[in-house]
Amino acid sequence: MRLHSLASVCVLLAAAAFAVPPQEKRVHHAADLSDHAHDDAHGFQYDHEAFLGKEEAKTFDQLTPEESKARLAKIVDLIDTNKDGFITHEELLYWIKHRQRRYIEENVNKHWKDYDKNGDNKIAWEEYKNTTYGYYLGEEFEDVDEKATYKTMLARDQRRFKSADRDGDGIATHEEFKAFLHPEEFDYMRDVVIQETMEDIDKDGDGKVNLVEYIGDMYSPEPEEDEPEWVQTERKHFSEVRDTNKDGYLDASEVADWVLPGEVDHADNEAKHLIHETDTNKDGKITKKEILGNWNMFVGSQATNYGEDLTRRHDEL
Template sequence: MMWPPSLLLLLLLLRRGTQAKPSPDAGPHGQGRVHHAAPLSEAPHDDAHGNFQYDHEAFLGREVAKEFDQLTPEESQARLGRIVDRMDRAGDGDGWVSLAELRSWIAHTQQRHIRDSVSAAWNTYDTDRDGRVGWEELRNATYGHYEPGEEFHDVEDAETYKKMLARDERRFRVADQDGDSMATREELTAFLHPEEFPHMRDIVIAETLEDLDRNKDGYVQVEEYIADLYTAEPGEEEPAWVQTEREQFRDFRDLNKDGKLDGSEVGHWVLPPAQDQPLVEANHLLHESDTDKDGRLSKAEILGNWNMFVGSQATNYGEDLTRHHDEL
């Protein structure tokens, strides 16, 4: 039978290869296990020297910030004015931009890459174009119409395949909050990006435990933790970084010092508490732009400090225009 393009098949092939030294916190199939919030911008936060690129990328998102860098100052301010109107309409529509509305906007722009990836997946999975993705659609698009023993002659590969299929179905059922076996766009986002949703936290922890807990005692022992990061070749001396990881396990992962990680400790490791970066940036922009110190921003206040929010050709940060966003 014809197989759809699938990461799964590549993973099964890669599993047979030798394992090179990964970076710390490397996860299954070369993906990191620890879900850190991405920085709002890689640019330095250097307002004191008139460099507002960090603020531009935080407020607009990196790709849209590039677009603004191609605009004249007049065009840039006009588009910023439309964004201000959108921020207020998305909130209470009182004619002012509150801290909460500003934070919500920044968080929204920073999630654009997730929305883009979900849109691409949606087009693949919603095969009957009914505006929902059923489990059967997702399964068939990802795994094909699998029958045990049909595609794999290798028993171990077939077993791995079946486990991955069962695991994806379990995750789908958790993401499907109304239990109708049909995913809305929000539910598909939770399936594809579970680390972004509090109600998916337990499934992320469970999947991590299953990957690492080789003796199936419900815990991650230090050797299981190391085995996820490093596989020694016969006669090979253990690298120094592996000992560093043992110390990390002992000093920072094993919070109750019992020599192993339980589910709570795994959660603290792979889904660590994160600073609310959009709120920090919203507070910063509010503080710098709120000229009358009433704790909110008028459109005039934002446009009066427009070059902190957005760039233009005049800022000398211009880069090639790479993308157009109709939403701005």
């Protein structure tokens, strides 16, 4: 079976010596809180990843229960921003969203110096363009096999950069550069997200997405391979959930509902869930004692999470 990203052209750019990593070239769905199903009856890995972040959850999986509880106690102190001894829904929600956003900050910081060539703590469009495409620009991509693709991606980058550049000065601040790299996280970039998604998936250019395009964007079968169950599920989702007007296609508004769902706040639901399961006296807020008494729901350890991928260890949070 061969799975591929929503934008195969990303691979082409990744081959260029000065191109940004392929994951930066495509609008992504908002990150899920966890890769695991939320089913407390079969374990708390969803809660661990939602509360800690996916990478930090791996760290806690490697700790002993004693170490895990000790670190959790320190985290509780950080969450309790007003230092009143209670964790409210608002404080817990802020913490969960902060942990989920951290990967974005790390990603932006990782690439910032690559583009801020003059060190002025801003990134001009020319800096970004020359760093990403400079080797080929003088020849108008004549040395590139997929010349048309590169030209398209340059135009698309420029369009996205202009959208992220809210004051229109041709220079991106740190926050604007974040919107450029991760437009799905910013409401004012909504139109860009929808437009780029439609361009990537609508292969025949008719302005709408049919079932073949929808499935083909996620899955390509190998010869004589049986279609996986998840693909069959996606076919049902297309007709029963995604295609709200039942015309057999996804238009721009239906694509928007798919890639930018706004009706469900999973972080808010998780904060409510953790409080409900931990709040023993049902006063609507939780204490450090209540949290540590239910520590294995919030964090994991070797003793409680068998079979996890123990690939990374941090000395500090």
